Amino acid sequence: MKLLILAGLLAGCLAQKPTPCKSPPFLTGSLTISTQNENLFAYAKYEYDSIGQRIRLRELGTYENKTFSYDVLLLYREASMYEIHRHNRSCTKRPLKGDFHPMVIPKDASLLGQVILGSSSGPGQGLLVNTWTGDLPNKAGKFLRTVTEFGCVPVSSLFRTKNFGWMALSYFNNVIGIVDPAQLDPPSYCQDAEVKAGDEEPVDFTSLFQKL
């Protein structure tokens, strides 16, 4: 009888449909950014803090065949962003418009499918992931997002941009937590940063790449 109940429970668990999920509040990792028109390719390290609404991105990439580096700290709570120039220890501070959008699969997203990347034939050979499609905030377009079934860790993200066509983000080497919290505070030499006010457009995680 006990075995039957156990089997029933197990079947219930296995039969559970994937549900929209929230990524861990703190994440540190790397990502690559590539675009359909090949204008932009970048490799970035990131820190993500959805409680403090802070994102740090340190990018190295090529844009129109020229290499660039870009180091930016987004502080949504205080509505400001810092462009950090480590080579000469200077900063540019800008107003940050737009809301913080946590890494979530929105409740109204549609499940495209649950699959195993790699293989389920041996240990360490596969990763169970869910792929979702839905609408970007502010009707900015569609997204296609893949996250791990266990932990809701981002794997990849695809969305259409104005300037580049489709843009693909691939996340890797993610760890749950902030490895170096100092990366999420403005460096000491940013205290007296030159402030570039402006009537610029709102900056969010997506438009950051689009505006490059």
Next chain:
Amino acid sequence: MKLLILAGLLAGCLAQKPTPCKSPPFLTGSLTISTQNENLFAYAKYEYDSIGQRIRLRELGTYENKTFSYDVLLLYREASMYEIHRHNRSCTKRPLKGDFHPMVIPKDASLLGQVILGSSSGPGQGLLVNTWTGDLPNKAGKFLRTVTEFGCVPVSSLFRTKNFGWMALSYFNNVIGIVDPAQLDPPSYCQDAEVKAGDEEPVDFTSLFQKL
């Protein structure tokens, strides 16, 4: 002392650099095909037998905004391919030129990096993969290929094509082995298949998609 040796051995194992590898001889799974110019998108189930040099592909996709289905069996040993039309139980047989290219990372490929897809922070959250770049057979161009560290199971493959720009293959739900061996034999109604001989170009796994 024993502990030291053990620790030394463990460190040795962990420090091992990824080496070019051969995928399992038998694989069954699914893949998606997408192209940079968005002309072609397809979902396919595949069987792969590198011992018998046989590949079966059953595709469903869109090409220039029209849906298509394509069911093909490639028999390299007997240098023939069958296009299978299940709906009316008929076949078209064609000569298959070109050599069978097993799924391998060639020995002269360069390691781009070893990363964890997802996260290493929890069980079932991550997948250790190696990404390699190198030259396609017959100087057909460059490839970028990602396989699992354990098992050398294909995860994704990117290469440049004549007609579509970059083409991306994503493999998933792979199992080691051939789930249904009958899929790798011509159906009974193909015995007297009409043979379309021709001075066509060689067909290989890659050009199959390019020719669509």
